Amino acid sequence: MPKELWKGNEAIAETAVRAGLEAYFGYPITPQTEILEYLSRRMPELGRTFVQAESELGAINMVYGAACTGVRVMSSSSSPGVSLMMEGISYIAGTEVPAVLVNVMRGGPGLGNIAPAQGDYNQAVHGGGHGDYQPIVLAPASVQEAIDLTALSFDLAEKYRAICMVILDGCVGQMMEPAEMPEMKPVHRENWDWNTDAKMGKRERRVLSSIYIEPAEEEKMNLRVLNRWRTIEAKEVRYKEYFLDDAEIVVVGFGTAGRIALSAVREARAEGIKVGLLRPITVSPFPYKVIDQLTARADAFLVTEMNSGQMLEDVRLAVKGRVPVEFYGRLGGVVPIPG
Amino acid sequence: MATENLVYDRPEGFTDTPTHYCPGCTHGVAHRLVAEVLEEMGVLEKTIGVAPVGCSVFAYNYFDTDFVEAPHGRAPAMATGVKRVMPDRIVFTYQGDGDLASIGMGEIVHAAARGENITVIFINNANFGMTGGQMAPTTLPGMKTTSSPNGRDVETQGYPIKVAEMLSTLDGVGYCVRRSLHDPKNIRLAKKAIRMAFETQSRGLGFSMVELLSTCPTNWGITPVNSLKFVEEHMVPFYPLGDYKISEAIKQIKV
Numbered sequence: 017m018p019k020e021l022w023k024g025n026e027a028i029a030e031t032a033v034r035a036g037l038e039a040y041f042g043y044p045i046t047p048q049t050e051i052l053e054y055l056s057r058r059m060p061e062l063g064r065t066f067v068q069a070e071s072e073l074g075a076i077n078m079v080y081g082a083a084c085t086g087v088r089v090m091s092s093s094s095s096p097g098v099s100l101m102m103e104g105i106s107y108i109a110g111t112e113v114p115a116v117l118v119n120v121m122r123g124g125p126g127l128g129n130i131a132p133a134q135g136d137y138n139q140a141v142h143g144g145g146h147g148d149y150q151p152i153v154l155a156p157a158s159v160q161e162a163i164d165l166t167a168l169s170f171d172l173a174e175k176y177r178a179i180c181m182v183i184l185d186g187c188v189g190q191m192m193e194p195a196e197m198p199e200m201k202p203v204h205r206e207n208w209d210w211n212t213d214a215k216m217g218k219r220e221r222r223v224l225s226s227i228y229i230e231p232a233e234e235e236k237m238n239l240r241v242l243n244r245w246r247t248i249e250a251k252e253v254r255y256k257e258y259f260l261d262d263a264e265i266v267v268v269g270f271g272t273a274g275r276i277a278l279s280a281v282r283e284a285r286a287e288g289i290k291v292g293l294l295r296p297i298t299v300s301p302f303p304y305k306v307i308d309q310l311t312a313r314a315d316a317f318l319v320t321e322m323n324s325g326q327m328l329e330d331v332r333l334a335v336k337g338r339v340p341v342e343f344y345g346r347l348g349g350v351v352p353i354p355g
Numbered sequence: 356m357a358t359e360n361l362v363y364d365r366p367e368g369f370t371d372t373p374t375h376y377c378p379g380c381t382h383g384v385a386h387r388l389v390a391e392v393l394e395e396m397g398v399l400e401k402t403i404g405v406a407p408v409g410c411s412v413f414a415y416n417y418f419d420t421d422f423v424e425a426p427h428g429r430a431p432a433m434a435t436g437v438k439r440v441m442p443d444r445i446v447f448t449y450q451g452d453g454d455l456a457s458i459g460m461g462e463i464v465h466a467a468a469r470g471e472n473i474t475v476i477f478i479n480n481a482n483f484g485m486t487g488g489q490m491a492p493t494t495l496p497g498m499k500t501t502s503s504p505n506g507r508d509v510e511t512q513g514y515p516i517k518v519a520e521m522l523s524t525l526d527g528v529g530y531c532v533r534r535s536l537h538d539p540k541n542i543r544l545a546k547k548a549i550r551m552a553f554e555t556q557s558r559g560l561g562f563s564m565v566e567l568l569s570t571c572p573t574n575w576g577i578t579p580v581n582s583l584k585f586v587e588e589h590m591v592p593f594y595p596l597g598d599y600k601i602s603e604a605i606k607q608i609k610v
Contacts, residue, residue, distance in 0.1 A: 039440050065439045069432065070465035077429035077462070081405070081436025084423045089436070107426050212421040212437075214401045214444045221370075223415045225406075225424035 019194040024159045024184065025050035027195055028092070028118055031166040033058055034200045038087040039065035041078035043097060046130040047186035048120035051092040064203070072097040076104030076117075083113040084224045086211030088170050088203075092118035095136050096127060099144065105179055106145030110226030112210075112241065114173035118166070118182045120189040123349030131349025132185035132272060137326035140183050141300040148238045150245045152180040152252065153300035157275040159193035165297070167198050172252065174206070176244055183299070185322065187272040187351065245301075254297035255306060259285060263292030266310050268331050269320040270296045273345075273352070277320050280354035299327065307334035317341045322351065366390040368399055372416045379572040379579025381536040382410060382478065386417055388546045389449070389476060392553055393420065402445040403437050405430045407459075409451035410484040428459025431466035434473045445556060447474040452493040453483040456516050460492075463522070467562045470527025474552045475564040477518060480571040481590065488574025492516045495593055500574070515593070519566040523599035529561030531600040535568035537586040541596070551601075554608050561602065568594055 022030075029051045032040070040059055042052040052068065059066035065082070069075035075091045082089040093101060098119045108115050121136045123129040138144075140153045152172050156162040165182055173180040212224050228234035258278055260266065269277040274295035284291045294310065296303050307317075316339050319328045325343045332341050346352045365371075368390030376382045393399050402420040406412060408427035415422030425433040430448035438446040455463050455477050466473065482500050483489040489502040493515050497506040507515075519533040530552050534545035545567055552563035568590045570582035577585065 039436070041436065067435065067439060067469075070461055073429065074432040074435075074462055074465060077426065077432035078436035078439070080425075080429075081423065081433035081438075082440045083436070084433075085403075085437055085440050087440045089440075103426055104429070111424075212403055212423050213441060214403050214421050215399075217400050221419055221421050223422045223424070225415060225422075227412070227424055 017196050017199065019196050021192050022159050022163070022195045022197070023050060023192045024162050024189045025120065026054045027159050027163050027197070028166045028182070029054035029058065030197060031163045032090055032116070032170070033062065034198050035167045035170045036088045036201045036203050037064065037090060037170070038203055039082045039089045040091065041067050041069050041075040041082070041089070042091050043069050043072050043075050043093065045094045045097045047122060047189050048092050048094045048118065050189070051118065072100035073103070076101040079115050080104050080108050080111070080113070083108060083115040084111070084211065085213045086206060086208045090116035090118065092120065094120045094122050095124050098136060098139070102139070102145040105151070106147055106149065107226050108179050109145065109149035109151065109241070110147060111224050112177040113224065114177050114180070116169045116173050116180050116182070118184070121183060121185045129349045130186065132187040132322065132351055133347070133349045134185055134271060134273060134322040135326070135347070136183060137299065137321070137323060140181050141302070141330070149241060151300060152176065152178055152248060152298065154180070154182045154297060155270040155299045156182065156184050156188055157271050157295060159188065159191060160195040161297070162188055163195055163197060176248055177210070178244070183271070185272050249301040252298060253301050253303050253305070255303045256295045256297060258293040258295070260292035260294065260310065262290055264315045265289070265291040265318060266314045267291060267293045267318045267320060268296070268307070268327070269293065270299050270327060273320050273322050276352055276354060283354060302330045304330070304334040307331060311335050311338050314339060319343050320352070321345045323347060366394050368394045368419055370417055370419045374417055375413060376410065377573040379570060379582055381567075381569040384536050384542060385476060385478060385567055385569065386414065388542070388549050389447070390418060392546065392550045393445070395550070396553060396557070398445045398553070398557070401443065402447070403441065405434045405437065405446065405448040407448065407450040407454040409454045411449055411451060411478065412485065414449050428454050428457070429462055430454065430459065431462040431471070431473065431475065435466055435469070435471050438471060438473050442472070445553065447476060447553070449476045449478070451478045451484065452480065452491045456492040456518050464525070467522045467525045467564070468527050470529070470561040472556050472559055473562065474556045476549065477564055477566045478569045479518070479566055479594065480569040482571055482574050484571050484574055488571070493518070495589060517594060519564070519599045522564060527562050528564070528600050529602045530555040530563035530605050532598045533566040533568070533594060533596050535586055535591055535596055536570070537568065537583045537591070550610055551605065551608065554610060555605050558604070558608070560604050
């Protein structure tokens with residue numbers, strides 16, 4: 017398809033539609049509201065489900081209900097709204113049903129502001145909801161990547177019966193860029209062996225629940241999810257490398273911070289500094305192994321984020337103290353500028 | 356020669372699992388009425404239930420239909436998600452007063468306001484049963500619970516919420532009534548109401564709810580028989596039985 021000029025949030029919404037999204041449930045919050053607005057028009061046009069919920073609590077539980085029936089479903093929100101959704105996310109994880117959630121992050125904590133930030137890394141990657149679970153978390157740095165990763169998120173969620181989050185910030189959400197859309201896929205209802213879409217004279221009844229009242233049964237469930245996670249870690253790690261072949265200094269940044277870091281890396285290269293960039297695409301599963309391998313030939317790491325140093329801890333875990341790990345971050349919605 | 360006729364059996368809408376409810380609790384009666392209605396309407400195969408958090412958290416073990424289990428209070432939102440993508444299915448929630456009228460008040464009000472085509476069976480037994488009998492939004496003034504040990508003081512602990520009356524003010528509601536389970540006559544009336552609520556849904560006539568005044572002998576600390584008397588003598592006067600909203604289209608339904 018030819019490239020068109022797309023705004024990040026609207027590109028995500030249209031991509032979800034083309035990926036076969038059957039139902040969207042959301043609540044207005046800046047800077048993601050264009051996703052809700054776009055789908056309020058687009059979904060009914062296609063005879064699909066759109067509901068503006070009474071709250072993010074309502075929205076995520078509508079997602080949960082629809083996910084149990086086995087259809088492609090998503091919600092989107094921004095930081096404070098995603099905090100409210102954490103209860104539902106834990107239940108979705110505990111029930112092992114697929115769902116997609118987009119978080120267009122903003123400055124925080126609390127009400128914070130509506131400027132671009134990455135302060136929800138820990139909440140997304142290390143699980144903001146209660147209990148043992150690991151979400152898949154994708155971090156786009158451009159409108160094109162937001163499109164590609166939104167399409168991927170539905171496949172991953174279904175493949176692993178897991179919650180898949182796409183985390184971006186107001187920069188990518190609000191920015192317009194030329195990008196190529198995927199083809200429209202028809203809505204397709206898979207013949208799952210787990211969904212609760214009523215017996216309809218065809219099968220025994222099914223129950224979907226996150227309750228395992230016997231600890232031994234809960235542990236079995238925990239281990240089942242953990243084993244699935246081991247597969248995800250082995251197969252689904254994605255990242256981009258820039259100038260890493262001879263890099264003595266490795267910069268690590270995700271999303272917008274990674275994209276800004278690339279400009280800085282290019283400037284440094286022009287000055288003859290041997291610096292490269294690793295930009296994780298999946299921040300969960302995190303590319304620990306790649307960083308581990310880079311540690312063997314790098315003199316130092318510089319982590320850059322639009323937060324106080326959250327992914328920094330994961331880089332440190334991979335580096336294991338073998339070389340220095342420095343940090344540069346701007347907080348509260350301040351976007352760093354190279355140079 | 357004498358013949359034996361079986362006049363009372365387990366409804367087809369039930370699984371073989373015995374319920375975990377306390378002796379004398381009316382959850383079992385309410386469950387049975389729902390199962391009988393679903394069976395009589397011939398909709399067991401296309402029904403998806405939504406269980407709450409509370410004493411009826413394991414409701415999904417007892418009904419022979421598909422079931423999902425909601426977070427505390429969120430059943431109407433979850434039911435919305437199910438029903439919107441499966442509009443030809445019958446979707447119901449079964450919720451207690453802590454679940455529906457306390458933590459889930461936002462979800463129930465908005466599901467009703469949107470006119471979601473779901474049926475809500477609301478069990479009002481004036482306390483949080485599962486956690487051991489704490490004060491609920493429906494606890495009567497002066498009623499002793501484990502968190503209102505001197506009796507509910509409305510000055511500091513607020514007034515009970517009359518859910519059926521409140522929801523009946525919303526335009527999205529098609530059918531909203533209160534019944535009681537304290538004697539056979541009222542149980543029969545309750546079953547008729549449950550039937551009408553599901554008929555409302557199957558005809559796409561909007562949100563339907565039946566509030567059922569129920570007993571909790573264990574947490575009330577009185578016998579099952581005295582619990583039934585308590586409902587009749589104390590709860591019915593405070594929570595009057597009646598039809599709070601029946602839309603014109605539903606009044607025409609004859610079953």
